[in-house]
Amino acid sequence: MPLTIRLGHAYRSDAKTSSDDELAQVVRILCGEADLQPRTPRETKAVSDAETAIGITSPVIYAFVGCLHPDLGRIGLVISPECLDGRLQGVTKCDSGGLAGRIGSFSYVQEDEKKDALVALSINEDPEWHSVFDDEMGRSYQSTLAYVTGETPDYASWTDIRVRCISKPPPHGGPPDRRLWTWEVRLSAPPEAHHYEALILSHEALKQLESLRLRGREVPSDVTVLFGTISATGVHYFSGEEVFQLLKGPGP
Amino acid sequence: MVGLVLGRDDGTLYTSGVAGADRKSISRDELEDLIRRGDAFNIEGFQATTEPLAALWVGHEFDAKTNNAGVPVPPLPPQSTEQVAEGRLWVAPVRHVWLVIDSWIVQSFRRAVLGQNADLAALMSWVMPQRIETRAARWYTSDKKTREKELEWWVRLDRGSGHPRVTTGDLVASFDRLVDDVKKPKKNAKVVGFSALAKGGDKEIATSVANQAQLTRVSFGHWLQSNARLPQNEPPRLVLQARGNEIIRERGELFLSLEVLRGVDNLLQDAFVIEGIRHLNVLESVRSVVGPDRFVLAFVERPLKDRVERLQREERLTKEQVRQVMNDPTEQQIPEIRKLANYTLDGNEGEAEATRLVRQLGI
Numbered sequence: 157m158p159l160t161i162r163l164g165h166a167y168r169s170d171a172k173t174s175s176d177d178e179l180a181q182v183v184r185i186l187c188g189e190a191d192l193q194p195r196t197p198r199e200t201k202a203v204s205d206a207e208t209a210i211g212i213t214s215p216v217i218y219a220f221v222g223c224l225h226p227d228l229g230r231i232g233l234v235i236s237p238e239c240l241d242g243r244l245q246g247v248t249k250c251d252s253g254g255l256a257g258r259i260g261s262f263s264y265v266q267e268d269e270k271k272d273a274l275v276a277l278s279i280n281e282d283p284e285w286h287s288v289f290d291d292e293m294g295r296s297y298q299s300t301l302a303y304v305t306g307e308t309p310d311y312a313s314w315t316d317i318r319v320r321c322i323s324k325p326p327p328h329g330g331p332p333d334r335r336l337w338t339w340e341v342r343l344s345a346p347p348e349a350h351h352y353e354a355l356i357l358s359h360e361a362l363k364q365l366e367s368l369r370l371r372g373r374e375v376p377s378d379v380t381v382l383f384g385t386i387s388a389t390g391v392h393y394f395s396g397e398e399v400f401q402l403l404k405g406p407g408p
Numbered sequence: 409m410v411g412l413v414l415g416r417d418d419g420t421l422y423t424s425g426v427a428g429a430d431r432k433s434i435s436r437d438e439l440e441d442l443i444r445r446g447d448a449f450n451i452e453g454f455q456a457t458t459e460p461l462a463a464l465w466v467g468h469e470f471d472a473k474t475n476n477a478g479v480p481v482p483p484l485p486p487q488s489t490e491q492v493a494e495g496r497l498w499v500a501p502v503r504h505v506w507l508v509i510d511s512w513i514v515q516s517f518r519r520a521v522l523g524q525n526a527d528l529a530a531l532m533s534w535v536m537p538q539r540i541e542t543r544a545a546r547w548y549t550s551d552k553k554t555r556e557k558e559l560e561w562w563v564r565l566d567r568g569s570g571h572p573r574v575t576t577g578d579l580v581a582s583f584d585r586l587v588d589d590v591k592k593p594k595k596n597a598k599v600v601g602f603s604a605l606a607k608g609g610d611k612e613i614a615t616s617v618a619n620q621a622q623l624t625r626v627s628f629g630h631w632l633q634s635n636a637r638l639p640q641n642e643p644p645r646l647v648l649q650a651r652g653n654e655i656i657r658e659r660g661e662l663f664l665s666l667e668v669l670r671g672v673d674n675l676l677q678d679a680f681v682i683e684g685i686r687h688l689n690v691l692e693s694v695r696s697v698v699g700p701d702r703f704v705l706a707f708v709e710r711p712l713k714d715r716v717e718r719l720q721r722e723e724r725l726t727k728e729q730v731r732q733v734m735n736d737p738t739e740q741q742i743p744e745i746r747k748l749a750n751y752t753l754d755g756n757e758g759e760a761e762a763t764r765l766v767r768q769l770g771i
Contacts, residue, residue, distance in 0.1 A: 168445070175446060199437060230447060259435065328420050328433040354568070359536075360410070366537045369561070370530075380568040385538060386409040388506040390427040390462055398570050 159237040159286040160407030161300060162353065163341055164224035165217070166394075167231040168195055175230065179357075179364045182231055186379055188349030192217055192233075202257025209274040210252060216245045217346060221289065221339040222304040222403045224356060224394040232356035232394050234380075234402050237286075239347035246280035246342050249292070250318055251335035260333050261321040273317040289339060296337075304404045306334040354380040354402050356394055409505050410463045410497070413439050413448065425462025425502050451490040451497060462502045464509070467495035470534055477528040479516050482508060482696040483689045485660020504666045507675070508697065509535060514676045515699040517541035521548055521590045538565070544583040598771050599698045601691065602683040603745045604708040606645065606733050607715040607722075609755020613708055614683035616762035621679070621771040626671035628652070628664070628684030635667075643725055649736045652686075661689035669697060679771055688741050691748065706765060707746045710755030 169178045184190040194215035197203035207216075224232040248255075255262045255274055265273055279285040293300060296309035303309070308331070311319050321336050355375055357365060362383040365375070375381055382399055384392045411425040413434055421439055423432045442448035466481050474480060484498040498505070513536055520528040521544075529545035536542055543562055547555055559576040566574045600617060604610035611629065618625035629648060636651040638644050655664050672680045675698065685691050685705070695703045719725045719733060733739070746752075751768070753761040 173445075259437075260433075326433070330431070330433050363534060363537055366533050370533075377564070381565055382568055383538060383565070386506065386509065386536070387427065388503050388510075390425040390430065390460060390502045391409055391411045392427045393429070395428050396569075398568065 159240075159289070160405040161222040161237065161304070162403045162405045163219040163221060163235040163237060163239070164403055165192070165219040165233045165235060166224055166229040167192075167233055168229070175361075176364055176367075179231060179361055180368060180373070182233070182355065183365075183368060183373055183375060186349060186352050186355060186376055191346035193346070194218075197253060199253055199257045199259070202259065203253040205270075206252040206256035206274055209256065209271045210246060210248065210278045211280060212245060212342070214344070216342040216344055219341050219343065220251075220335075221247070221341055222300070223306070223334065223338045224399065224403065225335060225338070229394060230358045230361040232399075233352055234354035234356065234399075235347050236351045236353055237405075239343065239351035240283070240341070243343045243345045243347070244281060244283060244285075244341070245344040246278055246282075247285050247289070248274065248278040248340045248342075249316070250277060250337060250340065252278065252340055254333075254335050260328070261324065261326050261336055263327055264321045264324050265317055269317065277316055277318070300404050300407060301400060303338075304400045306338070308332060308334075309337050311337070349376070350378075352379055354382060356399055356402075357381070357383045358393055359384045359386050359391060409502075409509060410465050412461055412463055412499065413442075414461070424460050425505075430460050449490070449492055449497065451492075451499070457501075460502045461499055462505045464498040464500065464505045465495060466498070470531070471495065473527070473531050474512075474516075477516070477519065477525065477531060478700075479512060479519060479528070480696055481512070482662050482665075482693045485662050485689075487658065487660055488663070498662075500663060500666075503670075504663065507666055507669070508662075511676055511697045511699070513539055513541050515701075517545050517586070518590050518699070518701070520545040521587050524549055526550065540582060541586065543579070544586045547580070547583045548587050597677060597679045597702055598769055599679065599694075599703045600681045600765070600769065600771070601685050601694060601703060601705045602681065602708060603685040603691070603705065603742060603749070604710070604755060605715060605739055605742050607718040608708045608710045609753075609758060610683050610706075610708040612758045613706070613753055613755065613762045613765070614681050616759055617766055617771075618681040620762060620766045621681075623771065624672050624678065624680040626668050626680065626682050628668050628682075628686070628690070631664075631668045631671070643723060643729055645719075645723055645725070645733055646729065646736075649733065649738045653737055656687065656690075661687050662693045665690050665693035665697065669694070685745065686738050686742055688744055691745055704750045704769065705745070705748060706751040706753055707749035708753045708755045708761075709746075714756065 167182055169181060181190060185192050194217050219235060252274060255265060256270060258265055258270065279288060293303060295313045296311060297303045311322055318336055322332055326332050411423055413421050414424050415421055421434045421436060423429055423434055443450055471481065484496060488499045490497045513532060516528055516532050519525060526549035529549045532542040532545055546558060559579055562579055563574055563576055602610040602614040614625055632648045632651050636647060638647055669675055672678060682694060716730055719730045751765060753765065
């Protein structure tokens with residue numbers, strides 16, 4: 157069965173690009189006038205370590221399976237899994253950069269364990285990887301939606317190092333970070349314009365889109381546009397029900 | 409409205425003002441990345457509180473345009489406002505930031521519709537493009553071609569956001585309702601503010617007006633009373649004056665005003681009475697939040713000797729304490745407020761003056 161869950165990519169250009177230009181560039185990508193580029197990682201060393209361990213030799217585009225991260229992102233892209241055809245570099249059963257950098261609860265992985273852990277948790281260039289993913293979904297979550305909304309999995313049947321990280325209390329308190337168990341997928345080439353299904357914007361980014369739109373720049377009509385908002389409870393980012401439904405895809 | 413990242417005593421960082429992720433830990437790397445990319449400003453010097461905080465961002469260009477349009481932003485307290493190159497950031501409880509934004513949208517909508525003001529309607533998009541009032545204002549002030557284009561876009565957004573069956577007709581009907589509501593004459597949703605010097609009689613007249621017109625009454629004195637510990641051996645008025653001064657010094661007049669206005673259920677729609685206005689910036693804060701077109705100020709006067717006599721008799725203050733009350737900073741701006749009053753009432757004629765005011769205002 158083909159993968160139905162969608163890929164989430166939190167778009168970030170390089171730090172020199174203004175936020176207005178950043179959104180304009182995303183609209184160009186959605187219109188097929190530009191390509192999504194591999195971005196410079198925030199934790200350069202961690203990502204470089206992870207890429208070396210996993211055997212990545214040229215820049216890749218990162219996305220999460222069924223998740224848009226970070227919470228404070230401005231622009232999110234929901235991408236059809238069809239884009240993986242001919243572009244799949246590999247997947248990892250968690251955030252590879254977080255693990256390589258031993259960030260947050262990944263700090264429970266010892267320095268000398270992380271390379272083997274990364275290799276054990278990664279599947280490279282195997283188009284059937286999603287049967288492993290589906291198996292984990294079936295064993296660990298009540299539903300696909302539960303995975304998409306970031307619920308902590310039932311990891312009783314798991315045997316890998318993620319168990320240690322999830323089961324111990326997060327070093328800085330609060331709930332465990334979903335990047336401990338959310339699958340990462342890596343593309344060796346950018347998706348095509350028709351693979352982009354939705355544009356998810358923060359409230360601030362929506363205002364910038366309005367400004368672009370009033371100057372005649374349109375988002376292609378087959379791309380769903382969702383947006384965060386503000387209310388008496390604060391700023392709402394990428395976590396609305398509609399976003400989860402889109403990421404879940406048409407499957408059960 | 410923008411969220412904040414605040415520091416804990418142990419040096420770790422957490423988010424504030426982010427719905428569903430309040431007090432969520434964030435790494436220093438993540439924060440530095442946000443700052444580097446211009447998605448976050450580094451601001452300093454604010455005391456975090458236990459309540460969720462957010463910031464109101466007001467750009468200079470927006471400030472100028474909204475002032476020109478006659479819907480100014482309330483006076484933002486300097487002690488919680490950071491000036492940056494492109495504008496200002498006011499750090500405040502999330503509910504306060506929201507109230508200021510919400511009231512700006514509602515007032516701007518009224519003004520845009522009544523004045524056929526397309527520029528103000530466009531400015532509303534800078535604040536909340538997805539709000540129905542913003543769409544309705546844009547629709548109402550646009551030409552036919554623009555209307556059609558905008559309607560298509562809004563339908564597309566709504567269909568993606570969980571309303572798959574919405575039509576342009578549905579939107580037009582909801583816009584019509586909102587516009588009609590603004591245009592049709594309806595029962596006066598006046599807000600009557602009262603000010604007076606100590607023991608001037610504003611409380612009595614405000615109470616009487618509220619009773620006669622069956623309006624909600626909120627009071628700065630009441631709010632302070634319920635938020636200050638009153639020592640048994642100190643005259644309450646002196647304690648409340650000190651507490652009010654302290655709050656204004658620490659958090660500003662807008663904070664105090666918004667706290668008092670929380671006592672009104674439907675602040676942006678209902679008529680109500682607010683009593684105990686004693687600072688110019690409090691007056692300006694209240695007036696701008698409720699809308700200048702709804703607000704009237706009544707000043708209540710009573711001769712000095714009567715006020716002194718009442719302070720001594722009713723509040724059992726000594727001569728020295730009376731002198732303290734009258735010299736308190738709370739009393740110093742009242743003569744200026746008096747000059748701005750729409751009505752001046754006689755505090756010694758409480759009931760009759762209240763009746764006269766209710767009749768004059770038609771409330």
